Amino acid sequence: MNIKHENVPGQLQELAIEIQKEDYAENVEKALKKKRREVAVPGFRVGNAPMGMVKKMYGQNILLLEIDKLVNEQIEKFFKDNDIKFVFEPLPVEEKSKIDFENPDNFTFVYEYVLRPEVTIDFSAMPAVTDFTVIPGEDEINAQIDQLRERHGKYEMPETIEKNDSVSASYGGEKEAFFFIRDLKEDAQKEFIGKKVGDTLTVAMRKAFTSDPFFARAFDLKVDELNDDDPYTYDLTIKRIGRINPAELNEDFFKAAYPDGSVTDEASMRETEKQRIAAQYKPDTDRMFMDRAISTLLDGVNVELPEDFMRRYILAVQKDMTEEALEKEFERYKNSFKWQIIENELVKGEDIEVTRADVEAYFRDYFVKTYFGNFDAESVKEQLDKIVADAMKNQEYVKNAYDLLYDQKLVALMRKKMNVEHKEGDFKAFIDEISAQRKEDKPAEETPAAEEKPKKTTKRKTTAKKAETAEEPAAEAAPAEEKPKKTRAKSTKAKTEKE
Numbered sequence: 001m002n003i004k005h006e007n008v009p010g011q012l013q014e015l016a017i018e019i020q021k022e023d024y025a026e027n028v029e030k031a032l033k034k035k036r037r038e039v040a041v042p043g044f045r046v047g048n049a050p051m052g053m054v055k056k057m058y059g060q061n062i063l064l065l066e067i068d069k070l071v072n073e074q075i076e077k078f079f080k081d082n083d084i085k086f087v088f089e090p091l092p093v094e095e096k097s098k099i100d101f102e103n104p105d106n107f108t109f110v111y112e113y114v115l116r117p118e119v120t121i122d123f124s125a126m127p128a129v130t131d132f133t134v135i136p137g138e139d140e141i142n143a144q145i146d147q148l149r150e151r152h153g154k155y156e157m158p159e160t161i162e163k164n165d166s167v168s169a170s171y172g173g174e175k176e177a178f179f180f181i182r183d184l185k186e187d188a189q190k191e192f193i194g195k196k197v198g199d200t201l202t203v204a205m206r207k208a209f210t211s212d213p214f215f216a217r218a219f220d221l222k223v224d225e226l227n228d229d230d231p232y233t234y235d236l237t238i239k240r241i242g243r244i245n246p247a248e249l250n251e252d253f254f255k256a257a258y259p260d261g262s263v264t265d266e267a268s269m270r271e272t273e274k275q276r277i278a279a280q281y282k283p284d285t286d287r288m289f290m291d292r293a294i295s296t297l298l299d300g301v302n303v304e305l306p307e308d309f310m311r312r313y314i315l316a317v318q319k320d321m322t323e324e325a326l327e328k329e330f331e332r333y334k335n336s337f338k339w340q341i342i343e344n345e346l347v348k349g350e351d352i353e354v355t356r357a358d359v360e361a362y363f364r365d366y367f368v369k370t371y372f373g374n375f376d377a378e379s380v381k382e383q384l385d386k387i388v389a390d391a392m393k394n395q396e397y398v399k400n401a402y403d404l405l406y407d408q409k410l411v412a413l414m415r416k417k418m419n420v421e422h423k424e425g426d427f428k429a430f431i432d433e434i435s436a437q438r439k440e441d442k443p444a445e446e447t448p449a450a451e452e453k454p455k456k457t458t459k460r461k462t463t464a465k466k467a468e469t470a471e472e473p474a475a476e477a478a479p480a481e482e483k484p485k486k487t488r489a490k491s492t493k494a495k496t497e498k499e
Helices: 021-038 051-081 138-151 186-192 212-218 251-257 266-300 307-317 323-347 356-371 378-393 395-417 427-440
Strands: 002-005 012-019 086-092 107-115 129-134 154-156 166-171 175-180 200-204 233-245 420-425
Touching: 002 051, 012 051, 021 051, 051 107, 086 307, 086 323, 129 266, 129 427, 138 251, 138 266, 175 212, 175 233, 186 200, 266 323, 266 395, 266 427, 307 323, 323 395, 356 378, 356 395, 378 395, 420 427
Parallel strands: 129 420
Antiparallel strands: 002 012, 012 107, 086 107, 154 233, 166 175, 166 233, 200 233
16 A cells, blocks of 8 residues: 655645555455355355355445545545645545456555645734624513513403403304404404403404404414405404403512512613513624624635635535536635635634533523523422433434534624624614615625535545445444534534644
């Protein structure tokens, strides 16, 4: 076995691997003998099929697997021993390779690979990135507090309808509708307000609601099946009226709404709800900042990559990609590759790892806030532990949480390193900021799209044309416990590349 490599100027390098017959013959023979002991051939007992027949049926595939293994081992060893940093996977150069599986003897496999470009990030030379903070308005805070007071209020069933009540009404025999008066248009509300249990009124209900979804939900219909020519006029008989009397802002309410004791008066309640509302906007403001930061880095950092190799690489690993489609999408792919290299440089030496414990803590916090906010932690610990454990078994949930946490750390890092211009305002001002930015942004096809990145190949093929043989080994699934490991920043690098 021999490896030939000569450094040449530029990023594109060539590597030749020469394999002699003695390098693989013994292992191929052992594999054939093992196959003979296992295979069932019609007309022969298991283990007694003639070796010539076994060779004819399985020899070429066994040879291919052995050669593949040798080539991959040598390539990995070459990169590791020589501490070579590269991007993408090496691609075979078929016109320079000497491969003949029909008449196997010595083989020569030639590969091209791309040296990782040196990247310099000069943050001081880049323009400031706008970071927007949404400041909740008083109306939002009041609405949030009203919801809390209703949640902890007292439910009653009055005889007469008022504006904030719910109504159950029968129609068309035994059918029953349920809706809130607040979901009706103002004129329709007037028709219902003041009516009592047992009263009957005839109303064109579709027009009465502020939206079709509210109407469809009230009458158990599907929005996409509504008949535009039908006003859905019903004779409604009021059966029940529901009303929640909001809780008073007193000690009992604060204890019920904030069992951890963090809120004891109206002032601290308003501040707490203000922070909660602001936290709900943070994923959107983080996303805007991240998009702008990535765009600024793509514009401000020079990353040289050989475009011809990139095109061949994408076509090689993205089997459903055509040259015509690639031509339309190439800028998106190029920026995606470029961003991965910049991201690697950005996070170098930084603690940006997301662990399994981080994901579990994220799930626990989410479920506490979503379902157990009004409960004592110890009283729901067993139930919470079970829900978190179930979530950790769902690899899709784990991956989504992992990506979210990684992006949060990446955003924090970019805020620390980049020039940042801080802005703040209400939600409308935030929407205006996004709209203004879209007019200045690059066309969508020039921005990196993570979902468009070709998948990294897990094994280099020694030949583009695989032998047609009786069997092919199945891919081995990654153990669940090894997930999640964030590889997004390294997805175009080989696993031997050192950080």
